[in-house]
Amino acid sequence: MMIGRIIKLVSNQYTVLLEDKRQVKALAMGKVRLDKAPIAGDFVAIEELEEHWVIQEIQPRFNELSRPSIANVDQALIMMSTTAPKFAPGLVDRMIFLVSLENIKPILFVTKMDLVSKNDPVHDLIADYKDAGYNVVEFGKDRDVPDLTYLFKDKVSVLTGNSGVGKSTLLNRIDPTLQIRTQETSIALGRGKHTTTHTQLHEIYGGLIADTPGFSTLDFSQVEPLDLALSIPDFQIDKPCRFRNCIHQNEPGCAIKEAVKQNRVSSIRYQNYLEVLESIE
Ligand SMILES: Nc1nc2c(ncn2[C@@H]2O[C@H](COP(=O)(O)OP(=O)(O)OP(=O)(O)O)[C@@H](O)[C@H]2O)c(=O)[nH]1
Ligand SMILES: [Mg+2]
Ligand SMILES: [Zn+2]
Structure with a gap:
């Protein structure tokens, strides 16, 4: 068994880049595909069976x-x-x-x-x-x-x-x-x-x-507002908001709203963030 990375898939044929830099064409075993289908970027355990490469397992994804x-x-x-x-x-x-x-x-x-x-x-x-x-x-x-x-x-x-x-x-x-x-x-x-x-x-x-063909949907409906607030890079400023779970919307003592007023955080980004919040709610 070897570990490789899927770099391409066309219908059910996967191209896998092996650790030794070889590229091989592989198929996924039924059990792998039923569980969750392998996608580009996946690390997979792969095996050569009678001159066919077969994906046996997908390694856990980090994102x-x-x-x-x-x-x-x-x-x-x-x-x-x-x-x-x-x-x-x-x-x-x-x-x-x-x-x-x-x-x-x-x-x-x-x-x-x-x-x-x-x-x-x-x-x-x-x-x-x-x-x-x-x-x-x-x-x-x-x-x-x-x-x-x-x-x-x-x-x-x-x-x-x-x-x-x-x-x-x-x-x-x-x-x-x-x-x-x-x-x-x-x-x-x-x-x-x-x-x-x-x-x-x-x-x-x-x-x-x-x-990529670009993301066809920029869908935030399943996103937790707080997760979003905590992940936006330019919202991670030294000064904390009064409330730890502040989503920078209507809360008093919000450091982000203050920083936007002082031009230390982009008002364009903040407006776009508020629009996304509204689309979640
Ligand atoms: N003037 C100019 N034209 C560019 C530049 N970069 C790309 N183009 C042109 O923009 C057009 C689209 O380029 P593509 O590379 O096909 O765009 P893409 O983002 O891959 O598009 P999709 O595959 O449809 O998502 C082509 O006519 C390119 O020649 C640039 O820096 N300057
Ligand atoms: Mg293109
Ligand atoms: Zn805040």
Whole structure:
């Protein structure tokens, strides 16, 4: 029995990256699939039986995202373009909230910097994330992709963002041998949006990166408000609220509301947080 990691699945065939770096195609045993189906990112116990690799067991997951399904993720590369599609802080923040709830570190990737002028208001929106302590990396067709080894090495990253922001384009620029389909190629093939339709982990910069079709639902209905309040990175400030279980809504003595007034916590993020709270209630 060996341990490997699922890097791709197409219908019921899994591609598993073994510890010795070999990639093998495997099937899941009925008992494994009935229990809970293996997903991309899963660590699995795998065995070669009569020249077929078979997944015998899924190791416990340390986190999990759904639609797209992926497990054991260290960080999320939240991608948003400056324009076309327009930069949407509401969407960025919901993605930050969603991954933070799973203890996944959000990193912001802003693309299409080449399409906006120096005094475009989008620069203030980007600065808002930098000021809040988020790691922000900017990309454009007119500039080289920086060496991102420091970000990716030994990590599993999930690349997410709405259709057309340039997820596949960036992966192809980092590693042209990947030849992932982008919207130019899909338009040529007569397909519309959502060029990327399945989740696959690629070995890049000494780590694994999943190009995903983006999260189809940013659904918070099952989320506990307090879990959300406690996971949002820029809400973790030194000064405590009067109540330990404060969800920063209407409670007296709320340090977050105070920090928002003093511009120490982003009012954009706080507003988006309140909207999400309302959607839960
Ligand atoms: N000007 C400019 N165009 C870009 C940049 N990045 C991507 N594009 C273009 O944006 C379009 C969409 O890129 P894709 O890489 O297919 O986008 P995606 O996020 O993978 O989209 P889906 O697979 O549908 O989710 C393509 O026409 C790209 O050439 C950029 O930095 N600057
Ligand atoms: Mg794509
Ligand atoms: Zn509070």
